[in-house]
Amino acid sequence: MNGHTLTCENLTIGYESALGEPLTFTVPPGSVLAVVGPSGCGKSTLLSTIAGVIPARSGRVLIDGVDVTQLPTHTRKVAMVFQEPLLFPTMTVRDNVAYGPRRSGASASDARSTAEELLSWVDLAGLGDRNVDQLSGGQAQRVSLARALAADPAVLCLDEPFSALDAPLRSRLAADVLALVRRTGIPAVHVTHDPDEAETMTGNNSSGSILSL
Amino acid sequence: MTAPTWLRWAWIAPAGFLLAFLVVPLASLAGQVLSPGTIEYVSDSLAWRVAGLATVQALASTAVSLVVGLPMANVLTRYRFPGRRWALALATVPFVLPTVVVALAFRSLVGSDLGSGFLIVVLAHAYLNMAVVVRIVGARWSTIDPRLDIAARTLGASRWTAFRTVTLPALGPAIASAAAIVFVFSFTSLGIVLLLGDSTTRTLESLVLRQTSILLDFQAAAVSAAIQAIVVGSVLWWAARTRNAISGGAMRTFRLRRPLGSSRWAVGIVVAATVVIVLAPVSSLVWSSVRSSSGFTMSWWAIFAGFETIDAGSTRIGSPLSAMARSLSFALITGLVAAAIGGLAAMSVLAHRLGRAFALATALPLGISAATLGLGTMLAYGRPPVDLRATGLLIPIAHALIAVPLVVAVATPTLRSTDSRLVTVAATLGARPSRAWWTGYGPTLRTVMIAAGGLACAVSLGEFGAASFLARADGPTVPLVIARLLGRPGEASFGVAAAMAVVLVVMTTTLVAAVDRGGRRS
Numbered sequence: 001m002n003g004h005t006l007t008c009e010n011l012t013i014g015y016e017s018a019l020g021e022p023l024t025f026t027v028p029p030g031s032v033l034a035v036v037g038p039s040g041c042g043k044s045t046l047l048s049t050i051a052g053v054i055p056a057r058s059g060r061v062l063i064d065g066v067d068v069t070q071l072p073t074h075t076r077k078v079a080m081v082f083q084e085p086l087l088f089p090t091m092t093v094r095d096n097v098a099y100g101p102r103r104s105g106a107s108a109s110d111a112r113s114t115a116e117e118l119l120s121w122v123d124l125a126g127l128g129d130r131n132v133d134q135l136s137g138g139q140a141q142r143v144s145l146a147r148a149l150a151a152d153p154a155v156l157c158l159d160e161p162f163s164a165l166d167a168p169l170r171s172r173l174a175a176d177v178l179a180l181v182r183r184t185g186i187p188a189v190h191v192t193h194d195p196d197e198a199e200t201m202t203g204n205n206s207s208g209s210i211l212s213l
Numbered sequence: 214m215t216a217p218t219w220l221r222w223a224w225i226a227p228a229g230f231l232l233a234f235l236v237v238p239l240a241s242l243a244g245q246v247l248s249p250g251t252i253e254y255v256s257d258s259l260a261w262r263v264a265g266l267a268t269v270q271a272l273a274s275t276a277v278s279l280v281v282g283l284p285m286a287n288v289l290t291r292y293r294f295p296g297r298r299w300a301l302a303l304a305t306v307p308f309v310l311p312t313v314v315v316a317l318a319f320r321s322l323v324g325s326d327l328g329s330g331f332l333i334v335v336l337a338h339a340y341l342n343m344a345v346v347v348r349i350v351g352a353r354w355s356t357i358d359p360r361l362d363i364a365a366r367t368l369g370a371s372r373w374t375a376f377r378t379v380t381l382p383a384l385g386p387a388i389a390s391a392a393a394i395v396f397v398f399s400f401t402s403l404g405i406v407l408l409l410g411d412s413t414t415r416t417l418e419s420l421v422l423r424q425t426s427i428l429l430d431f432q433a434a435a436v437s438a439a440i441q442a443i444v445v446g447s448v449l450w451w452a453a454r455t456r457n458a459i460s461g462g463a464m465r466t467f468r469l470r471r472p473l474g475s476s477r478w479a480v481g482i483v484v485a486a487t488v489v490i491v492l493a494p495v496s497s498l499v500w501s502s503v504r505s506s507s508g509f510t511m512s513w514w515a516i517f518a519g520f521e522t523i524d525a526g527s528t529r530i531g532s533p534l535s536a537m538a539r540s541l542s543f544a545l546i547t548g549l550v551a552a553a554i555g556g557l558a559a560m561s562v563l564a565h566r567l568g569r570a571f572a573l574a575t576a577l578p579l580g581i582s583a584a585t586l587g588l589g590t591m592l593a594y595g596r597p598p599v600d601l602r603a604t605g606l607l608i609p610i611a612h613a614l615i616a617v618p619l620v621v622a623v624a625t626p627t628l629r630s631t632d633s634r635l636v637t638v639a640a641t642l643g644a645r646p647s648r649a650w651w652t653g654y655g656p657t658l659r660t661v662m663i664a665a666g667g668l669a670c671a672v673s674l675g676e677f678g679a680a681s682f683l684a685r686a687d688g689p690t691v692p693l694v695i696a697r698l699l700g701r702p703g704e705a706s707f708g709v710a711a712a713m714a715v716v717l718v719v720m721t722t723t724l725v726a727a728v729d730r731g732g733r734r735s
Contacts, residue, residue: 073366090382103369
């Protein structure tokens with residue numbers, strides 16, 4: 001498996017003051033680190049720090065051994081999926097998914113075929129021309145996932161992406177994401193407040209680990 | 214809701230007012246346009262040349278307003294920092310200042326080097342209208358989820374690309390809407406172009422005034438006003454279409470963000486720039502009111518207060534203090550008329566099944582320029598057989614017409630947000646329909662009417678366009694006296710004009726601030 005590795009070394013996070021102790025962990029290729037903890041403990045802040053949305057207070061973030069701590073967000077190749085789909089409202093479904101490839105220089109037609117391929121993978125083939133406000137909540141979240149994957153990320157950050165979905169859909173998407181992570185070798189950091197979901201996402205610890213904040 | 218019977222007929226008074234003072238003047242204007250010989254006037258190249266000049270000027274003013282207003286909208290409506298509300302209120306101040314005051318302030322600030330011409334007119338228009346951009350675009354910006362920008366950046370977009378590809382398209386309709394309004398205000402500008410402009414900045418509005426008051430060619434003026442109305446109507450129609458195209462979905466306002474990292478610098482720079490941009494012309498105005506070539510002086514204030522007389526020269530200025538008294542009395546009448554008519558209109562919008570259509574009709578004066586309104590009123594009621602100019606009522610009536618849409622805009626949503634079940638409760642407790650209605654809506658209505666009346670007073674105090682057409686030579690309002698003083702040479706004229714302008718600034722901003730405060734409380 002030609003995957004990527006995410007490493008955090010003595011990473012301290014927080015806006016104004018440090019949240020908790022310095023964190024050190026490694027997420028090997030194709031595995032999931034499930035981060036659990038109560039509200040306000042810094043789970044989402046950890047993801048934002050890994051993605052470079054907010055600066056680390058101290059410590060380092062490394063991807064494949066390269067220190068990316070000082071790199072701007074758009075060059076890190078850390079894609080995020082949020083609790084809400086956050087689809088770009090002025091774009092069609094296809095243009096949303098093609099957004100990442102276009103930013104990395106893909107031609108319009110290549111970006112389009114990547115988008116169609118990923119829309120098929122999330123069972124939304126044929127919906128590319130729709131406006132995003134014509135999607136159900138579950139469909140929108142699957143488009144959001146496809147959009148993140150289309151950007152060819154080195155790391156996937158999942159910020160409670162299934163919490164707004166109903167239970168059957170949540171289980172199915174969790175299983176799909178886990179399979180994808182294993183297949184592509186993209187390390188994923190999955191934030192959740194649900195211990196059961198953390199167990200599922202780590203394949204009951206067979207393909208990942210749980211970090212409690 | 215148990216509505217009293219009379220409420221169903223409340224629309225009659227505002228409808229009659231609009232018919233008498235909007236429809237009849239516009240019909241008089243149309244009569245002039247449709248009379249023989251119009252074709253020659255329409256093909257007259259002067260009106261088209263002026264329309265072209267005004268278009269170029271208005272486009273430039275719109276562009277500068279957007280360049281100045283967009284960063285302010287971003288910072289003032291999306292970030293959380295100490296003094297944010299104060300800075301937002303400050304950015305709105307220029308919009309409520311009378312145009313002649315802004316013109317005087319700019320002349321005072323830049324001196325005679327940039328004293329007149331295209332650049333200064335464009336800058337003054339941008340100063341007046343940047344609040345339109347801040348308010349309209351800012352309102353939309355605050356409903357755009359800031360995480361969309363983060364999502365774009367995690368997908369490989371730089372800050373600029375994320376702004377260009379995600380934020381800007383979402384803001385597009387709001388920007389178009391604000392741009393259309395700024396364009397219309399600049400295209401129909403009168404006070405600024407008369408006081409700061411030259412031959413390159415003429416507008417159809419100033420042409421109409423010249424054709425009416427100097428050339429006495431009412432037909433040519435009517436044709437110029439009609440050409441302007443067509444341009445303005447087309448732009449507003451386009452803006453309405455763009456706005457409708459935005460559509461959809463419920464919008465929510467997102468929590469203000471704390472600026473982090475480089476954003477802190479950006480916020481600091483924009484706030485500092487806002488303070489400087491807004492306060493520099495106003496401070497310069499205050500300074501001009503106490504400065505003469507020999508240093509500090511209170512002479513201009515003494516002349517204003519009537520303790521000294523200003524050199525009459527060849528132009529009759531009249532007493533500044535009596536102009537102030539006249540403006541205040543006009544403002545008071547305007548406030549009373551606009552509050553009564555607007556209040557009844559708002560009640561009708563609420564109670565009548567054709568309420569929405571009625572609301573649209575009451576908004577009509579907003580789309581009609583001061584010159585069109587002033588000329589139409591003068592054609593209908595300012596010359597025999599019906600000459601109301603001697604009564605002194607034409608100016609407050611025209612001002613009330615301008616203010617009624619604002620009163621309706623303030624009163625209707627507030628009345629709508631009042632819980633109508635209060636009326637039902639009062640009725641079930643034995644109140645007659647009128648008493649029950651007043652129990653439910655009376656307290657809100659009273660507060661709203663006072664606030665709306667105050668707003669109408671502020672509009673009247675600073676209004677220049679319609680008053681230019683309707684004021685008698687011996688009965689000018691304060692803005693007209695300021696304009697006359699600026700047309701005279703000598704530092705005394707400028708100093709007295711500055712003193713009068715300072716008083717106008719204090720009065721209008723106090724009124725608007727009181728209305729805003731009262732509105733927020735209610």
